[in-house]
């Protein structure tokens with residue numbers, strides 16, 4: 265079995281399970297993102313990349329991404345705080361989320377974040393009144409639900425009319441008018457996010473076409489400001505959201521997602537003027553392949569017709585298989601040379617869904633072997649819980665090259 269490169273001697277001294285982040289993979293990924301971003305920015309207009317904090321919020325990781333010059337995409341006040349503490353400049357932070365609390369809105373206003381991605385007319389009114397009370401103005405983009413199918417797993421689809429996210433397209437003119445009428449919001453542009461783990465560029469092409477139509481529609485409107493003056497809205501900022509997927513099957517062969525194809529898709533299909541700025545919010549594609557969950561085999565148990573490799577990591581440590589039916593490649597790094605056998609690899613949690621993978625070929629395992637679940641950097645550690653009163657998984661960061 266081919267495995268990644270892991271410091272096994274170091275792993276042997278640690279209590280499992282834990283996450284292991286390979287900073288070489290993260291550095292290579294960030295370098296590629298910056299290169300492809302610069303290439304597309306040179307040929308259309310500035311393209312600003314924000315890292316979606318919710319994918320992985322481990323301190324050292326956030327600091328590294330902030331140092332690479334990315335902005336931050338947050339979905340809670342806690343994430344705004346983590347972003348600021350990690351060194352992301354406040355004026356590069358965007359804040360989305362269907363239900364921002366008053367406390368979160370006030371906190372973000374105090375910090376002077378770049379913009380709120382507003383998901384309803386109701387929220388717009390609240391943001392304006394809180395900003396007004398504070399004697400400030402909130403910069404906003406309107407998050408539109410574009411009814412574009414991301415063709416991804418149902419639980420990570422966000423851009424269909426039936427999803428709770430964003431402002432329905434038919435309310436968009438009303439929301440834009442509202443931005444100009446309200447005293448304490450400034451309309452910056454439009455925001456979208458159609459879903460996650462999108463590896464085929466077609467949904468992004470559809471989204472680009474939809475965005476072109478909506479920008480034209482908004483810019484044909486006339487609005488009235490609080491003084492009764494007529495204003496023509498300009499969409500200065502277009503935020504296309506995140507969602508670029510990774511190849512979970514091939515962490516060793518394709519550790520870096522195809523950022524070139526992603527940026528080229530926007531360059532080709534999105535109409536952007538020189539006075540407009542495009543933003544994207546990448547989470548999974550930045551961080552997934554550098555993270556791994558390291559676990560130890562506790563028991564190899566013979567079932568009636570199956571063989572179970574029972575490991576010390578459970579669904580509380582990595583919930584993606586149970587929650588989304590997600591696949592993570594598993595490698596036996598203690599005995600990679602052994603002949604492969606068929607296992608169900610399962611955790612210790614008292615739930616039938618605590619299964620990482622079924623009918624899976626892996627080098628024969630025995631009690632004490634270290635297994636690595638690959639591509640677990642995104643939505644892994646951040647989603648861990650203490651269910652069954654288990655301890656939270658810790659993490660270690662590889663020493664830099």
Ligand SMILES: *Cc1c(COP(=O)(O)O)cnc(C)c1O
Nearest residue numbers: 316360460506507545546547548
């Ligand atoms: C989760 C999220 C992202 C990041 O999605 P990925 O699929 O990890 O790239 C971007 N924008 C918003 C608004 C999100 O909620």
